[in-house]
Amino acid sequence: MLRDAGRIAAKDLRIERRSRVLTTQVLPFALIVIVLFAFALDASTDALRRFTPGLFWVTVLFAAVLSVQRIFAVEVEDGALDALRLSGVDPASIFLGKAAAIATQLVVVEVLLGLSVVVFYDAEPDDVVLAAVAGVVAAGGVAAAGSLYGALVVNLRVRDTLLPVLLLPVLAPVLIAATRAYGDAFGTSAVDGWAWLGVLGLFGVIYLLLGILTYGVLLEES
Amino acid sequence: MSVVRLHQVVALLGDFPALAGVDLSVEAGEVVLFQGANGAGKTTLLRLCAGLVAPTAGTAEVLGHDLHEQRRAVRRRVGLVGHGSGLYGDLTVSENVAFWAGLVGAGTAEVEQALHRLEVAPRLHDVAVGRLSTGQRKRTALASVVVRRPELWLLDEPHAGLDQRGRDIVDQLIREAAAAGATVLVASHELDRVGSLHPRPVTLAGGIIREADHAS
Structure with a gap:
């Protein structure tokens, strides 16, 4: 199962490297959102620094929607999803492969956004380890949920508009927990970030299990 | 039967x-x-x-x-060749066939054999499928079914x-x-x-x- 998941993730990342959608569209979009937040808050460094965790994670979730849309679009452009279903691969492998590819892309987005908030918001994390671990764990949870909901809408004509409506509310717990963890890491709120990291981990585990158990049905019904 | x-x-x-x-x-x-x-x-x-x-x-x-x-x-x-090619436009001919071959446990030799059988010219093996003509894309799609036996x-x-x-x-x-x-x-x-x-x-x-x- 993991070997096939690895093949699918490698295939998706190779497609991404060739098409450069992440570098030419998703990353610029995320940077634009970060800059627009600065404009909206009057470029007040104090306010930007204080709200950095929330602004950072809202931007990551927007970028995640684009990544999920793209990673499923390549499956329906020329009938590849049917070929994938015909391959006889365990649906859990498809789920894990897709989630791994999305998570990898999100980590890249987070690194770039992390650098951009240092530059634009003058915000630096006090606890780099907490920020890094929370970033990776949150990316895993977002990717698992994204892989699940991406498959749910993949064959619908309205998938591009429906996906954010379905996915973003589901990701609210990630937004809350990751923002709290980053509040601690950036020293903007007096909470235990490591405890919120546990919430992020729990979210990820729940969606990983959901995906592994239900992906076969989802691919049948989509 | x-x-x-x-x-x-x-x-x-x-x-x-x-x-x-x-x-x-x-x-x-x-x-x-x-x-x-x-x-x-x-x-x-x-x-x-x-x-x-x-x-x-x-x-x-x-x-x-x-x-x-x-x-x-x-x-x-089963092997289905339908209206869609089932291929990824950003991957090359070889990468596409190798991907589908890998999922059914077939190796590089089978990939080469299938492409040879469909007479996909070797100079096209490293070309992205999205750049191929309809006919060459169809041959590649057939090759990716052939490897499934x-x-x-x-x-x-x-x-x-x-x-x-x-x-x-x-x-x-x-x-x-x-x-x-x-x-x-x-x-x-x-x-x-x-x-x-x-x-x-x-x-x-x-x-x-x-x-x-x-x-x-």
Whole structure:
């Protein structure tokens, strides 16, 4: 199962490297959102620094929607999803492969956004380890949920508009927990970030299990 | 042994009955030609036999598996060339075929063999599929099915978009598959060409079989 998941993730990342959608569209979009937040808050460094965790994670979730849309679009452009279903691969492998590819892309987005908030918001994390671990764990949870909901809408004509409506509310717990963890890491709120990291981990585990158990049905019904 | 056994099979696409009570039996090693006007149900019938479309009513068995319950078991044993190529435009010819080969446990040698068999020129092996002509893309799609070594071939307009040489290769592929004991179901409007393969003709209209010769 993991070997096939690895093949699918490698295939998706190779497609991404060739098409450069992440570098030419998703990353610029995320940077634009970060800059627009600065404009909206009057470029007040104090306010930007204080709200950095929330602004950072809202931007990551927007970028995640684009990544999920793209990673499923390549499956329906020329009938590849049917070929994938015909391959006889365990649906859990498809789920894990897709989630791994999305998570990898999100980590890249987070690194770039992390650098951009240092530059634009003058915000630096006090606890780099907490920020890094929370970033990776949150990316895993977002990717698992994204892989699940991406498959749910993949064959619908309205998938591009429906996906954010379905996915973003589901990701609210990630937004809350990751923002709290980053509040601690950036020293903007007096909470235990490591405890919120546990919430992020729990979210990820729940969606990983959901995906592994239900992906076969989802691919049948989509 | 019946490879395909359908009795009064109905398949709804939304509310539309794409198949409205199909009876069909196909034996191992047979080549069957589905003919009929656009919308007659040929493509849906092939997708049903591939396990991609669920029967709404009737009894349906393919390769000994019930299509109501065991579609996944059917899928890994069939090869479908449909309207979509099933390829990724940003990957090269070799990468595409190798990806599908890898998922069924086939290796580099089988990939090279399949591309050679479909006469995909070596200079195209490292070209992104999105840059290929329709004919070369079709050959690559066929190569990615060849590496699966299917027991049941499902070919939807397999000659469409191919040049004369490509069409000859497809005919040869069908002959070899049948000679090796595989079963081939073809949907095609090119009756003259497919006719040379001496298939059993089956005519569909309005989602039902209007005319069918008995198995030879």
